[in-house]
Amino acid sequence: MLKAILPALTAIALVAGAASAQAGTIETIKSRGQLICGVNTGNPGFAQPDSKGVYTGFEVDQCRAVATAITGKADNVKYVPLTSQNRFTALQSGEVDMLARSATWSLTRESTLNLTFPVVTFYDGQAFMVTKKSGVKSAKALKGATVCALTGSTSELNLADFSRANKLEIKPVSYDSLDGARDAFLGGRCDAYTTDMSGLAATRAAISNPDDYVILPEVISKEPISVAVRQDDPAFIHAVRWTMYAMIEAEELGITAATVDQHMKDENPETKRLLGATPGLGTSMGLSDTWAADTIRQVGNYGESFERNIGTKTPLKLERGLNDLWTKGGLIYAPPFR
Numbered sequence: 588m589l590k591a592i593l594p595a596l597t598a599i600a601l602v603a604g605a606a607s608a609q610a611g612t613i614e615t616i617k618s619r620g621q622l623i624c625g626v627n628t629g630n631p632g633f634a635q636p637d638s639k640g641v642y643t644g645f646e647v648d649q650c651r652a653v654a655t656a657i658t659g660k661a662d663n664v665k666y667v668p669l670t671s672q673n674r675f676t677a678l679q680s681g682e683v684d685m686l687a688r689s690a691t692w693s694l695t696r697e698s699t700l701n702l703t704f705p706v707v708t709f710y711d712g713q714a715f716m717v718t719k720k721s722g723v724k725s726a727k728a729l730k731g732a733t734v735c736a737l738t739g740s741t742s743e744l745n746l747a748d749f750s751r752a753n754k755l756e757i758k759p760v761s762y763d764s765l766d767g768a769r770d771a772f773l774g775g776r777c778d779a780y781t782t783d784m785s786g787l788a789a790t791r792a793a794i795s796n797p798d799d800y801v802i803l804p805e806v807i808s809k810e811p812i813s814v815a816v817r818q819d820d821p822a823f824i825h826a827v828r829w830t831m832y833a834m835i836e837a838e839e840l841g842i843t844a845a846t847v848d849q850h851m852k853d854e855n856p857e858t859k860r861l862l863g864a865t866p867g868l869g870t871s872m873g874l875s876d877t878w879a880a881d882t883i884r885q886v887g888n889y890g891e892s893f894e895r896n897i898g899t900k901t902p903l904k905l906e907r908g909l910n911d912l913w914t915k916g917g918l919i920y921a922p923p924f925r
Contacts, residue, residue: 611823620663623683624686625685628764633646633897648886655886656830671763710918712807715729716791726804727753730756734746734759773790832921833879890912
């Protein structure tokens with residue numbers, strides 16, 4: 588009898604656990620009426636407040652996308668600016684629902700912080716910036732140099748590894764914020780500045796004399812940038828992951844913010860599933876069937892967000908590169924929507 592009862596009890600427990608997760612972060616956000624999203628204190632192109640405190644940027648769009656998927660409106664977001672030192676603590680403690688703050692997905696971060704990195708949203712790599720007048724052409728010429736870096740970031744570890752591997756005896760000078768590290772370098776307190784390539788591009792774009800600075804050619808690390816969430820709520824993890832993938836899938840299918848309604852009439856099975864014309868995918872995650880259509884309509888597809896915030900026509904002038912669709916030689920693609 589006991590053997591017969593145990594499978595039933597197990598099934599009940601699994602259903603109860605799923606129901607509990609479903610009633611977790613997603614229901615809290617719906618009840619609250621807004622997503623609480625941790626972002627950078629200021630990183631041009633990615634997350635930057637204007638004079639009125641209104642945030643825009645590539646990572647801000649990720650917050651807006653998840654808010655749309657869950658609440659139906661992209662503006663239902665409270666942004667919490669976080670430093671590299673307090674970002675993960677804020678997420679672990681529940682101060683924020685998710686983190687969209689240039690966080691590199693790494694083994695130790697996932698295994699020791701009890702966080703999940705649901706999807707790579709930007710492929711980056713660490714590099715160095717120097718003044719043009721320094722005459723330095725290669726990072727391997729930085730022997731004995733002082734290098735400004737961000738405390739609590741993978742940049743510190745990568746810098747130490749690069750220095751040790753190349754016997755450069757680099758002297759790191761660490762700061763609590765990107766602003767601090769950047770300003771120290773621009774103020775002449777370090778020979779070089781190191782962070783992700785995107786961060787260096789943002790720095791050059793924001794200063795009045797960008798031609799006086801050079802980004803060295805070496806890329807010394809892999810930096811798969813992902814949004815981050817806690818591991819305790821599978822339903823919310825799924826919602827965040829597949830919202831990011833919905834923006835990617837929309838670009839591949841040629842669906843833009845302006846053409847969503849037109850594509851709602853498509854007979855393409857993939858398009859019908861993505862936009863909810865074939866129902867079921869949204870409700871399986873506790874979302875409406877139009878969650879993806881709503882997100883694309885209000886935020887745009889992945890390519891639109893990239894080009895609007897950090898692309899070649901913005902001050903950052905970033906090429907798509909690895910962040911292009913797989914059909915165009917990049918690494919970006921979504922798993923099947925079925």
